[in-house]
Amino acid sequence: xxxxxxxxxxxxxxxxxxxxxxxxxxxxxxxxxxxxxxxxxxxxxxxxxxxxxxxxxxxxxxxxxxxxxxxxxxxxxxxxxxxxxxxxxxxxxxxxxxxxxxxxxxxxxxxxxxxxxxxxxxxxxxxxxxxxxxxxxxxxxxxxxxxxxxxxxxxxxxxxxxxxxxxxxxxxxxxxxxxxxxxxxxxxxxxxxxxx
Amino acid sequence: xxxxxxxxxxxxxxxxxxxxxxxxxxxxxxxxxxxxxxxxxxxxxxxxxxxxxxxxxxxxxxxxxxxxxxxxxxxxxxxxxxxxxxxxxxxxxxxxxxxxxxxxxxxxxxxxxxxxxxxxxxxxxxxxxxxxxxxxxxxxxxxxxxxxxxxxxxxxxxxxxxxxxxxxxxxxxxxxxxxxxxxxxxxxxxxxxxxxxx
Numbered sequence: 001x002x003x004x005x006x007x008x009x010x011x012x013x014x015x016x017x018x019x020x021x022x023x024x025x026x027x028x029x030x031x032x033x034x035x036x037x038x039x040x041x042x043x044x045x046x047x048x049x050x051x052x053x054x055x056x057x058x059x060x061x062x063x064x065x066x067x068x069x070x071x072x073x074x075x076x077x078x079x080x081x082x083x084x085x086x087x088x089x090x091x092x093x094x095x096x097x098x099x100x101x102x103x104x105x106x107x108x109x110x111x112x113x114x115x116x117x118x119x120x121x122x123x124x125x126x127x128x129x130x131x132x133x134x135x136x137x138x139x140x141x142x143x144x145x146x147x148x149x150x151x152x153x154x155x156x157x158x159x160x161x162x163x164x165x166x167x168x169x170x171x172x173x174x175x176x177x178x179x180x181x182x183x184x185x186x187x188x189x190x191x192x193x194x195x196x
Numbered sequence: 197x198x199x200x201x202x203x204x205x206x207x208x209x210x211x212x213x214x215x216x217x218x219x220x221x222x223x224x225x226x227x228x229x230x231x232x233x234x235x236x237x238x239x240x241x242x243x244x245x246x247x248x249x250x251x252x253x254x255x256x257x258x259x260x261x262x263x264x265x266x267x268x269x270x271x272x273x274x275x276x277x278x279x280x281x282x283x284x285x286x287x288x289x290x291x292x293x294x295x296x297x298x299x300x301x302x303x304x305x306x307x308x309x310x311x312x313x314x315x316x317x318x319x320x321x322x323x324x325x326x327x328x329x330x331x332x333x334x335x336x337x338x339x340x341x342x343x344x345x346x347x348x349x350x351x352x353x354x355x356x357x358x359x360x361x362x363x364x365x366x367x368x369x370x371x372x373x374x375x376x377x378x379x380x381x382x383x384x385x386x387x388x389x390x391x392x393x394x
Contacts, residue, residue, distance in 0.1 A: 090333050093354045124340040124350055125332070131365045132356045168365065 028164070035079070035105065036161040037067035042078035044098060047085025049112040052144035061147040066154050075101040080157070083136075086114040087127045099134040107157060108136045111150065113143045116170075131168070139170040148174070199223070201280055204244060209235055214285075224281040232267070232284045233297035239271055239280065240302050247271035247280065250303035253310060255317045259343040263287060265294050265319055291318060291342060298324040316341035 014021040045053060056063050057071075072078040075098045087095055099108065110130050113119035116139040118128030130136055137160060140153035153171045160169065202216050205225050212231035217224040227235050239247040251270040258264060263285035271280045287294030298321040299306040310321040311330040318339035321327055329336065336351055356362050 089350065089353055092352065096354055122348070124345070127352070128363075129365075132352075132362060133354065135357070 029162075032162045032164060036158040039066075039068035039080040039107070039157075040070055040072045040078045041068050041080045041082055042073070042075050042098065042102070043071055043082045043084060044095060045082075045084040046087065046091065047112075047114060049084045049114070049144045052147065052150070053082065053084045053111060056147045056150045061151065063151060063154055066151075066158065068154060075099070076103060078102060079106055081106065081108045081134075082111055083108065083115040083130045084111040086119075086121055087130055087133070088125050089127055090125075092127050092133045095130065096133050107138075107161070108134055109153060109157060110136050110139045111153075112145055113141050115139075116141055119143060136168055137166065139168065141171065145171075201245060201278065204242070205235065205238070208238060221279075222281075223279070224283060226283040226285070229263075229267075229284045229286045229296050232282075233299065235282060236269070236299050236302055239282070245273065245280075246275050247273050249274055250299065250305045250309075251279075253299070253306055253313060255313045255319055255341075257317060257341065257343045259289070261285075262289060264289055264291060265317060267296055267313070267319065269299070286319070291339075291344075294318060295320040295322055297322050300324055315339070318342065 010025075011023045012021050043053060055061060068080060075081070079102070081099060081102060083095065099106070108130065110116045114121060114126070115130050118126055122128065127133060138153045138157045140149055142149050149171050152174070156169055156171060160166070199218050202218055202223055202225055206213050206216065209227065209231055212228040212235065213225060214228065215226040225235070239245045249272040251272050253267070253269045256266045256268060258266065264287040265285070267284050267286065269282045271282065284296060286296050294317070296319065298310055300310065307325070308330060310324055311326070311328060313319050314321060314327055315329040315331050316339055328334075332340065333353060335353060338345055359365060
């Protein structure tokens with residue numbers, strides 16, 4: 001997961017002699033900061049991952065906390081293309097056209113295994129990943145991905161926007177802290193069976 | 197129950213019945229392709245049968261057999277509650293001359309199922325009102341569910357992006373991000389890249 005790189009922004013506190021404090025920054029940094037918190041999204045939802053997408057966008061996981069609140073159903077008004085689900089060969093031209101209609105700057109997030117690499121749809125009908133047709137910024141693997149993984153992906157994209165980094169990135173799996181810290185039900189069950 | 201149905205068909209189409217099978221309520225009649233339509237009409241119109249529902253119609257490809265395709269239709273009678281599977285065998289080993297009569301004017305549901313069977317197997321249904329591809333795009337060549345269709349052959353509608361190593365774009369490494377089947381035929385895969393992906 002991306003950590004925030006140190007920015008060029010500096011905040012100077014008012015000195016002991018009084019007077020107003022001020023901040024210095026770069027225009028690009030301010031623009032990137034504004035862009036990363038106002039991602040207008042275009043959901044290109046084709047398959048079962050759409051259920052998980054609805055879950056992430058609904059109040060329980062609520063990715064509008066990250067400023068990517070408003071879905072725009074016109075690609076001309078959106079910055080972030082969510083490709084959610086399997087893309088068939090028949091659908092690829094449509095997806096490409098949607099992408100081309102989006103205005104710069106634009107980002108693409110591949111949601112789920114099918115959109116990332118085709119998954120088990122290794123056949124005559126499907127495109128093995130949207131990156132065969134359009135450039136992709138963030139891949140969120142999972143079938144479907146956990147909402148936490150989607151949030152990781154969104155924050156990863158925000159980091160990439162802030163730093164201006166356009167190399168594709170993939171959301172890495174997280175270790176379950178319950179298992180890691182040797183507490184919780186899984187470990188309890190394991191220790192119980194080993195005793196018995 | 198449906199044993200009686202098989203006997204009834206045998207009695208009326210004795211010469212055309214190639215094979216029957218009945219086990220645990222699973223009843224199958226295999227008939228000559230020439231009798232396909234007449235047997236279907238008989239199943240629908242005879243009061244003892246009254247098969248008013250065509251549940252499924254598809255095909256199976258047996259590349260080693262001489263009538264290569266087996267057309268399979270599943271019938272159900274809503275009024276009598278019995279089922280029957282009707283099969284016929286068509287097509288030579290090349291997959292040509294795979295022709296059988298359409299059942300569209302008996303059951304409306306046959307329309308799309310015959311189109312799908314045509315799309316996937318290349319079986320021609322004679323007198324079908326609109327025999328076009330239904331799932332694949334018109335530009336698609338060949339019939340993907342035939343056993344001789346290469347398992348990894350794709351026919352993209354638009355050119356893939358012009359980037360190096362399109363099969364595995366970073367951040368995916370060589371053994372990552374692709375599924376189970378592809379790794380076994382990696383060599384034919386490379387051949388395909390030159391011919392299919394522009």
